[in-house]
Amino acid sequence: MIDKPRDYCGIFGVYDHPDAALLTYYGLHSLQHRGQESAGIVTSSYDEEKGRWTMPAHKDFGLVLSVFDDQNIFKNELVGNSAIGHNRYSTTGSSKNPANIQPFRVHYRNGNIAIGHNGNLANAKQLRDRFRQEGVLFQSTSDTELILHLISHSQKDTQIEQILEALEQIEGAYSLVMLTDDKLIAVRDPNGFRPLALGKIDGSYCVASETCAFDIINAEYIRDVEPGEVLVIDQKATDSKEPTSYKLEPEYGTGSSQCIFEYVYFSRPDSKIFGENVDKVRRNLGKYLAKEHPIKEVIQKAPADKKPIVISVPDSSNTAALGYVHENQKLGFECKFEIGLIRNHYVGRTFISPGQKSREQKVRTKFNTVKGVIEGRSVIIVDDSIVRGTTSRYLVDMIRKANPREVHFLVSSPPIISPCYYGMDFPNPEELMANRFNRDISKMAEEIGVDSLRYLSADGLVNAVKEANPFDKDYCTACFTEKYPVPVNFGIAKEENEII
The missing domain is CATH 3.40.50.2020 (Rossmann fold)
Structure with a gap:
């Protein structure tokens, strides 16, 4: 019997830093208030002996400090110079399923990809029904998995094109961090429901749900990831000192429906979100x-x-x-x-x-x-x-x-x-x-x-x-006014449209 809205999730990512996993660990610790059920980190590294990219992962139920209580995890397991991490809170009924712990990672024809998601897809039921009719098997009950299926089903040539095509098919609230073999990708939905910030540490880019995650690692806050922006951070971005940016157009509303409850309750008071402390x-x-x-x-x-x-x-x-x-x-x-x-x-x-x-x-x-x-x-x-x-x-x-x-x-x-x-x-x-x-x-x-x-x-x-x-920004006040900026299927069961 809760008497406050439950937190959703916190996400963090860093590209091309020798301590990527450790920095992600500290970032997740600062974002612990956004999800206290489970935590996970995925890294990307190139295995010289095997001649291929690998994505080691460590995730479990519990708080960040308990999930990563062994320093050998960072020395021997989570190797690689790029990483993403996720703190999770979910709805009752699916919280004990280990398959739902993020980040998710898969290997498909274009390589490896991992994803962490903060938000909720409004058209999850429609997408899930479509995939079920096509015979797709699901490993989790989380709507985040739908994004991975959309990417893998895309007939586009490059991984970035596949990701962009997948993003054009989803609706609702999503701030995402994705890790490919050689790229870190940060995404905010076109309405900008969820916060996501871009930072820099030792010349390497990082992203986080809130800027308090930058403070703990002494990273510099650069700017917010804009609503509808897809930021691709790779070696090209490091060399040019500017990530490649793509734009998703809003299907509904003004393109600015930032969650006003972030300011009321969710975010830490020492964070900067949506451009303000x-x-x-x-x-x-x-x-x-x-x-x-x-x-x-x-x-x-x-x-x-x-x-x-x-x-x-x-x-x-x-x-x-x-x-x-x-x-x-x-x-x-x-x-x-x-x-x-x-x-x-x-x-x-x-x-x-x-x-x-x-x-x-x-x-x-x-x-x-x-x-x-x-x-x-x-x-x-x-x-x-x-x-x-x-x-x-x-x-x-x-x-x-x-x-x-x-x-x-x-x-x-x-x-x-x-x-x-x-x-x-x-x-x-x-x-x-x-x-x-x-x-x-x-x-x-x-x-x-x-x-x-x-x-x-x-x-x-x-x-x-x-x-x-x-x-010049608008805010989502649906919980106070019943004015929903993006249409939703109000009959969706929680198990079908899990908040993550």
Whole structure:
């Protein structure tokens, strides 16, 4: 029973560096928040004795640190100067199938190819049905495998032409890293749903889902891979200092439908995505939350001698809470940011922590209150989102036991009312708290046990993001508005269209 959207995946790649596998390992470690179920690395090397290219791989269930806990993996197994890596999160039901662990790798008539995918294909069912009718056998339940089949079935002459033809047949959200015998290829879908950045280290190119993966290896951020861009990084790119770029045209929308939830919750605050720092955007979300719901309209019982306190639900809402306090102070409304909740960083995210007896116990293993801060005060809790409301209810109950004067809950995003079909895993619509209570805010407030509940509006969310990132870009807000920029088959079963 999750109370946050589940992460999708993180991808990383590096071309022509003597420590390619090790750099990929560090990159995946920084991207661990994007997928905590399994991890894998594939490298490319030329075997002089056998006179052919090989693609060794190492992947398994678990966190990056446990999957690659033996340094001999990098010395003896993952040899080669180019590598790609993948952290995975999947939907329930297919998560225990080792065949689904990425990167995938195959050998076909044009050589070796490996792929790692962050996103979700909207036309996966149609493609899978077509291949089944043609007698194609599948090794996994992941939609990523469909891309490899499209490449291998292409009648084009060169591998790049085959890849481009395959990409023209898929729809939805995809950021990809591909590794061939002598090339690293980075792809973002034409609508740009998922982030993907280009960097450089020691003269070698690298790509990653978020720039925090560059920071850990001291790589330089160059730019984002553009929506619809296919970057081919090979020896020619190294010599000319510029990768070859191809363009995929959008079939739907404006060619810019970047996932706004990346800014709200998913990405690390120290990352730069879609051309802007996540921390800056989240502070702006807090600013707009204060404009729509200033302290003076929220607090009801605050005594004159005690300022209202604002606490965040750590860690993803920390900067939004700071932005909320700062804007209220600018508006002349007294309040104070306090650390009222302590997070245990040695516990995994509540919805994937095994062995606990109850949902409440899971929350208590992750959070605890600072009673001396909360007692007798008017408390405003700032969180980034509410899905089912279960965690929120338990958190409020914990805070109530610390004897506050009043408790209010502010959310730096709108109510979540619909699923995502582009790479995030939300519950079914009827399980979402906003839908269960027909979007009646007062009933939702009663459900989680607060004196009042307030959300940032959909317009406020978009305006906050665009003020921080004023470039000519549009954002996907489907989970808040039900406006899907790319058509999807809403009847697709999760097993048929797995989020990876």
